[in-house]
Amino acid sequence: MSLPAEPTSFSLAEARDAVTAKRISSKELTDAFVRAVEEARPLNAFVTETPERALAMAEDSDRRIAKGEGRPLEGLPLAIKDLFCTKGVRTTAGSRILSNFIPPYESTVSQNLWDAGAVMLGKTNMDEFAMGSSNETSHFKPVINPWRATNSNQSLVPGGSSGGSATAVSGFLCLGATGTDTGGSIRQPAAVTGTVGIKPTYGRCSRWGIVAFASSLDQAGPMTRRVRDAAILLKHMASVDPKDSTSVDVPVPDYEATLEDGVKGLRVGIPKEYRIDGAPPEIDALWAKGAEWLKDAGAEIVEVSLPHTKYALPAYYIVAPAEASSNLARYDGVRYGHRAAGAKDIVDLYEKSRAEGFGAEVRRRILIGTYVLSAGYYDAFYAQAQKVRSLILRDFTEAFKKCDVLLTPATPGPAFALGSKSDDPVAMYLNDVFTVTVNLAGLPGIAVPAGLTSDGLPLGLQVIGQAFDEATVFKVGRAIEQAAGFTATPAKWWRV
Amino acid sequence: MSVDKDTVRRIAKLARLALEEERVEPMMNELNQIFAWVQQLQEVDIAGVAPMTSVVEQKLKLREDKVTEGGDAKAITANAPLSEDHFFVVPKVVE
Numbered sequence: 007m008s009l010p011a012e013p014t015s016f017s018l019a020e021a022r023d024a025v026t027a028k029r030i031s032s033k034e035l036t037d038a039f040v041r042a043v044e045e046a047r048p049l050n051a052f053v054t055e056t057p058e059r060a061l062a063m064a065e066d067s068d069r070r071i072a073k074g075e076g077r078p079l080e081g082l083p084l085a086i087k088d089l090f091c092t093k094g095v096r097t098t099a100g101s102r103i104l105s106n107f108i109p110p111y112e113s114t115v116s117q118n119l120w121d122a123g124a125v126m127l128g129k130t131n132m133d134e135f136a137m138g139s140s141n142e143t144s145h146f147k148p149v150i151n152p153w154r155a156t157n158s159n160q161s162l163v164p165g166g167s168s169g170g171s172a173t174a175v176s177g178f179l180c181l182g183a184t185g186t187d188t189g190g191s192i193r194q195p196a197a198v199t200g201t202v203g204i205k206p207t208y209g210r211c212s213r214w215g216i217v218a219f220a221s222s223l224d225q226a227g228p229m230t231r232r233v234r235d236a237a238i239l240l241k242h243m244a245s246v247d248p249k250d251s252t253s254v255d256v257p258v259p260d261y262e263a264t265l266e267d268g269v270k271g272l273r274v275g276i277p278k279e280y281r282i283d284g285a286p287p288e289i290d291a292l293w294a295k296g297a298e299w300l301k302d303a304g305a306e307i308v309e310v311s312l313p314h315t316k317y318a319l320p321a322y323y324i325v326a327p328a329e330a331s332s333n334l335a336r337y338d339g340v341r342y343g344h345r346a347a348g349a350k351d352i353v354d355l356y357e358k359s360r361a362e363g364f365g366a367e368v369r370r371r372i373l374i375g376t377y378v379l380s381a382g383y384y385d386a387f388y389a390q391a392q393k394v395r396s397l398i399l400r401d402f403t404e405a406f407k408k409c410d411v412l413l414t415p416a417t418p419g420p421a422f423a424l425g426s427k428s429d430d431p432v433a434m435y436l437n438d439v440f441t442v443t444v445n446l447a448g449l450p451g452i453a454v455p456a457g458l459t460s461d462g463l464p465l466g467l468q469v470i471g472q473a474f475d476e477a478t479v480f481k482v483g484r485a486i487e488q489a490a491g492f493t494a495t496p497a498k499w500w501r502v
Numbered sequence: 503m504s505v506d507k508d509t510v511r512r513i514a515k516l517a518r519l520a521l522e523e524e525r526v527e528p529m530m531n532e533l534n535q536i537f538a539w540v541q542q543l544q545e546v547d548i549a550g551v552a553p554m555t556s557v558v559e560q561k562l563k564l565r566e567d568k569v570t571e572g573g574d575a576k577a578i579t580a581n582a583p584l585s586e587d588h589f590f591v592v593p594k595v596v597e
Contacts, residue, residue, distance in 0.1 A: 110577040209558045222557065251563045252556075320540040331517060338518075340590050342581035352593050353518065361520035369519055370532060376517040377505065377533070386503065387540070392553035394546050399554065431532065432539050448557025473558060 013038040018082060018181040018235035019262075025081045028071065032081025036064035036125055039083040042179045043127055048500040049150045051173040053088045054096050055128040063125040070123070079242055080123030085174040085183040088129040089136055090116045090226070091215040099217040100132040100144040100167075103343045103363025113215025114247045115184060115226045122242040127180050130170030134365045135334065136191055136219045139437040141169025142428060143367040151199055151421045152177035152496035156462035159499070162421040165195030165437070171229050172199040176496060182230040182239050186216060188223045189322050190441030193453035196229055197416035197466030200455040200494060202236045202483070203229040205441075207473045208448035209254035210240075212247035220329035221252075223322075223445040233454060233484045237261035240476065254474070261480045269485045270304030272478070275409030279315035280440060282418065288465065289415045292457050296413055296467045299489035300482065310405040310412070314397045318443040319435060321398070324378050324391035325446070330368075331375025337363060370431070399447040406472050411482050414440050416453040416466035440468060450476045452483045455492040464494065503541060504534045 013035050016024065024030045040057045060083060067081030091097045091109035098104045112120075120126070133143040140163035141149040151164040152173055164173045168185030172195035175183050185192035187205035196203030204227045211226040218224065228239035241262065246255040276297055281290065297307050339345035339359025346358035364372065378387035405412065418439055427434045444451040450473070453466040467486055471479035505513075510530045514521040521529065575588035584591040 107581055110574075110580060207558070209560070248565065251565075252558075254558060254560060314546070317543055317546055320543050323536065323540055324543070335518075339583065340592055341578075343583070345583035349593055352595050354520075355593055356518040357520035360518055364519070370529070370536075372517050372519060373510070373513050373529065373533060374536060376513045377509070380513065380516065383503075386544075389553050390543050390546075390548060391540075392555075393548040393551045394543055395554040396551050397546065397548070399557065431536060446557075 014042045014178045016181065017232045018230055018238060019232065021082055021181050022079070022238070025071065026076060032064040032067040032071070032125065033061065035081065036060050036083050039127055039180055045501050046177055046179050049152060049173050049177060050147055051130055051149055051170045051177065051179060052085070052128045053098055053100070053131050053146045053170070056095055056126055059095070060125050060127050067123055067125065077121070077123035079119065081125060082123070082181050083125040083127045084119060085127050085130045085171055085180040086116055087168050087171050087184050087186060088132055089186050089217045090184060091217070092116055092126070092129065095129065097129065097217070098146070099136070100134040100146060101363065101365070101368070102145040103337050103360070104217070105145065105344065107342055109215070111215060114212035114245065114249060115216065115243045118243055118245055130168070130174055130183060132170055133167035134368050135217065135330070136167040136186055136188055137330070137367050137371055138166040139190070139194055139434055140422070140427065141166040142424065143365055145365060148424055149173050152500070153199060153421060153463055154496070154499065161424050163424055165198040165421065167191040168203070168229060169195050172196055172201055172203070175199070175201045175229050175231055177498070177500070182228055182235050184226060184243065185229045186224055186226050187445065188219050188326060189445050190438035192227045192229060193441045193451055193468060194417050194437055196453040197455070198421040198464065200464030200492065200496070201229055201231055202233050202452065202454055203227060204236050204240060204452040204476065204479065205444065205450065206240060206244065206476055207450045209252050210244045210450070210474070210476070212245055212250040212253045214247055214249035218333040220326040221333065222329060223326060233480060233487045234262060234265055236452070237265055237480045256474055259477050261477055264477050265480055265484050267481050268303060269300055269482055272305045272411065272482065273409040274300050274305045274307050274482070275310035275405055275412045276307060277310050277312045277315065277405065277412055277414060279312050280414045282439065285418050288459050289418060292465050292467065293413070293415050296456055296486055299486060300413065303485050303489065308409050310408050312401040312405055312443070314394065314401050315443060317394050318398055318446055319439055321391040321394040322442045322446060323374070323435060324387050325395065327371040327375035328379050328388055329375070331372045331379065334368070334372055339363070395446050398443055402447045402449060410472070411478055412470040414468045414470065416440060416468040420459050420461070420463035420465055444470055449473055450479050452479050454483045454486045456486055456490045457492070458494055503537055505530055505537065
């Protein structure tokens with residue numbers, strides 16, 4: 007195999023094989039990505055770049071490879087969402103309130119990646135506290151999607167909340183990135199940037215050291231350009247962790263080993279409730295095409311019903327803000343984070359520090375959460391939502407009696423223009439209509455690029471699996487990737 | 503279900519979030535827009551349904567009740583906006 011003209015165009019698997027075979031050093035590879043990150047500053051994908059650390063890690067990797075002691079991800083440059091605490095490297099969660107926070111510890115997921123030999127390029131931009139679907143709520147300004155519509159130079163959002171990671175992957179600024187997904191924050195940005203993103207089963211990855219948003223929904227996962235790359239990364243992100251009592255002690259399979267096993271005989275469920283009014287016809291057409299591809303590959307297509315689907319988003323907008331309001335109670339202006347000046351007493355200090363430190367969307371969600379948990383409203387809102395959540399999980403359990411995986415669209419549309427949905431919170435929330443059910447039920451879901459709109463913008467399909475059956479999800483994702491033959495890449499317009 | 507201005511002031515107080523008086527009404531409108539939308543949950547028949555407490559069926563793990571780390575006041579106060587001799591500094595609380 008010859009080297010690509012630019013090392014940044016390697017897939018993660020190709021880079022791994024090239025580094026292992028010493029066709030390229032980690033230093034050369036890392037240098038190329040460090041330059042790509044610098045050149046791409048107009049995209050604002052990174053909050054903090056860590057080139058010195060990257061090069062030091064790369065040199066260490068090259069020494070290990072020379073000694074024949076290479077680890078599974080040795081010398082491979084990755085980007086880390088700025089929600090993962092990184093020891094000694096500022097971690098902001100996209101918020102003013104943490105804009106000077108330097109963690110004295112490392113998140114379990116990122117530590118797992120470093121232990122496997124990976125190299126850190128920097129921390130990626132995101133919606134504040136992962137609350138958003140367009141990356142526009144970041145205190146560090148929006149991220150710009152590398153993709154533009156045909157014959158247009160209008161800036162589009164990269165989705166959110168893992169918008170910086172999605173842009174870094176899509177724009178060839180790293181081999182892969184970490185994301186987190188509470189209601190769609192990995193899969194929705196992956197879909198609108200033409201990349202792959204998987205939210206694993208709740209409990210698959212440790213949440214320790216990830217800044218908490220909604221603890222019963224948050225999960226970490228990889229974002230990459232190829233399904234194989236996501237399979238490789240998830241293997242090394244996942245672990246049971248004594249520091250997270252919800253991380254589950256089940257073996258992590260070698261997803262890469264079964265990736266090409268095909269879908270012959272698999273039953274693929276098509277949930278009829280995912281056909282929504284007002285969705286562009288291109289979304290439905292792509293979905294039908296996806297079913298056709300899987301059928302041609304030997305799968306059986308079955309119609310299933312998830313009757314409570316329409317209640318998932320409203321239930322989410324009670325459960326997630328409720329959990330956020332208690333998780334975010336810790337930001338007090340005393341122990342860490344932003345502290346307001348001139349407070350007259352301790353309560354004034356809390357109220358001012360929090361009002362100054364949190365942006366508009368975060369403040370709104372804290373107030374929703376506080377209200378739905380307050381005396382007299384708990385049963386009407388929170389308990390009701392948790393019961394609806396039980397029904398949503400029951401829907402999936404019933405559907406999985408008739409099928410092995412579900413196929414759905416990933417998003418209700420392609421990337422949209424900056425500012426076009428900022429004034430209407432409910433319209434913004436609807437971006438997660440196809441992804442949020444999966445979080446409420448704790449299931450694994452992958453978004454895979456599957457086609458382009460007539461304007462040349464990427465669209466994705468989602469595969470939902472049964473709990474802890476990521477192996478099948480990857481297999482089906484791979485079959486879609488193969489059939490779709492998605493090879494389009496954004497023009498590198500930012501490199502003037 | 504909808505909130506009035508007094509309720510918005512009260513929940514802002516409970517959440518320890520300063521809310522300028524001119525922001526109360528716009529916030530009330532935003533919250534009511536969202537509450538009107540989540541209101542559709544009330545039409546779901548939840549008779550006999552238990553609320554979800556865990557998405558994954560598993561027993562919550564217990565660990566031995568012993569100190570595993572700690573005792574590093576310097577690291578703990580390193581991010582404090584104001585500290586003195588490894589103490590967090592706050593405005594006077596007791597007169």
